[in-house]
Amino acid sequence: MSFDINEYYSKLNGGDVLMAFKGSISSELISNVLEVVESRMDEYSESSKIRKKVYNVLVESLQNLYHHIEVLPEEMQKKYDDKFGILVVSRQDDRYKISTGNFIGHEKVDVLRNKIDKINSMSRDELKDMYKFILNHQRLSEKGGGGLGLVDIARKTGNRLDYTFEKYNDAYYFFNLDVFIDLA
Amino acid sequence: MEALAIQGTAKTPSVKFDGQEGVIEIKGRSIPENSIEFYKPLVEWLEKYSESPMDLTQVNVQLEYFNTSSSKCILDVFKKLEAIHKGKSEVIINWYYEEDDEDMLEAGEDYESIIRVPFKMIEIVE
Numbered sequence: 001m002s003f004d005i006n007e008y009y010s011k012l013n014g015g016d017v018l019m020a021f022k023g024s025i026s027s028e029l030i031s032n033v034l035e036v037v038e039s040r041m042d043e044y045s046e047s048s049k050i051r052k053k054v055y056n057v058l059v060e061s062l063q064n065l066y067h068h069i070e071v072l073p074e075e076m077q078k079k080y081d082d083k084f085g086i087l088v089v090s091r092q093d094d095r096y097k098i099s100t101g102n103f104i105g106h107e108k109v110d111v112l113r114n115k116i117d118k119i120n121s122m123s124r125d126e127l128k129d130m131y132k133f134i135l136n137h138q139r140l141s142e143k144g145g146g147g148l149g150l151v152d153i154a155r156k157t158g159n160r161l162d163y164t165f166e167k168y169n170d171a172y173y174f175f176n177l178d179v180f181i182d183l184a
Numbered sequence: 185m186e187a188l189a190i191q192g193t194a195k196t197p198s199v200k201f202d203g204q205e206g207v208i209e210i211k212g213r214s215i216p217e218n219s220i221e222f223y224k225p226l227v228e229w230l231e232k233y234s235e236s237p238m239d240l241t242q243v244n245v246q247l248e249y250f251n252t253s254s255s256k257c258i259l260d261v262f263k264k265l266e267a268i269h270k271g272k273s274e275v276i277i278n279w280y281y282e283e284d285d286e287d288m289l290e291a292g293e294d295y296e297s298i299i300r301v302p303f304k305m306i307e308i309v310e
Binding site: 035048052055056135138 | 286
């Protein structure tokens with residue numbers, strides 16, 4: 001049996017959920033999510049330092065989705081919205097968790113896995129150097145993505161990027177990324 | 185030359201480029217999905233300004249948030265300023281950050297290490 005997205009999504013909805021969304025990731029959706037999460041953090045009277053970190057990491061997570069989402073084949077479009085992605089923002093005792101999920105072509109899995117593993121193996125200084133190198137040497141893609149998002153998230157959170165690739169069918173995997181922002 | 189003024193939005197900063205005064209300001213949030221579109225007129229304005237800049241150009245960058253897509257465009261803006269600074273006129277970049285925002289200070293230091301223009305890091309105390 002292939003990976004069940006609904007089951008996976010409902011499992012993510014544990015803890016104190018500030019925002020949960022499953023559907024098309026558009027520019028308007030990103031604006032709405034940012035507004036909602038920002039006001040929810042006010043309710044928690046979060047320090048401005050934590051608010052900024054969560055906001056920054058959320059922007060990058062959402063825009064990573066926006067820039068990298070695949071156009072799905074017709075038979076999958078019947079079941080999933082165009083630009084389908086998942087987002088859950090939750091607050092746990094000692095940290096915020098931002099989970100994102102999207103389909104990825106099977107041929108891209110290894111490249112992404114290697115990239116994240118490399119980022120996870122790097123020290124703070126190495127990440128800083130990598131960020132500066134990409135910033136200074138790589139052009140922006142037409143869509144506006146710059147290949148800096150994951151490096152930036154790793155730098156700002158200081159935590160490793162947790163991920164899974166679940167096989168959906170022969171052509172697609174479902175990529176889940178969990179990012180943690182410590183409260184203290 | 186004509187000043188460039190753009191009002192800020194939820195995703196883009198306010199911009200005030202005044203060629204007569206030699207003062208350039210970028211303030212607010214810069215988190216658009218596609219930043220190239222937004223920054224293109226800024227870079228073009230600086231291109232023109234660099235033909236006859238003031239003796240001193242003061243640059244004030246006061247960003248609350250910026251995304252990685254914007255970070256490359258901001259670098260393009262700074263590279264134009266670097267070219268002006270290489271000529272006869274002086275450029276100073278004032279990089280503002282809120283007192284608890286170490287990430288924003290570090291971002292300024294990243295630029296400072298890449299761009300050969302004097303930076304002044306200015307802490308905003310509430």
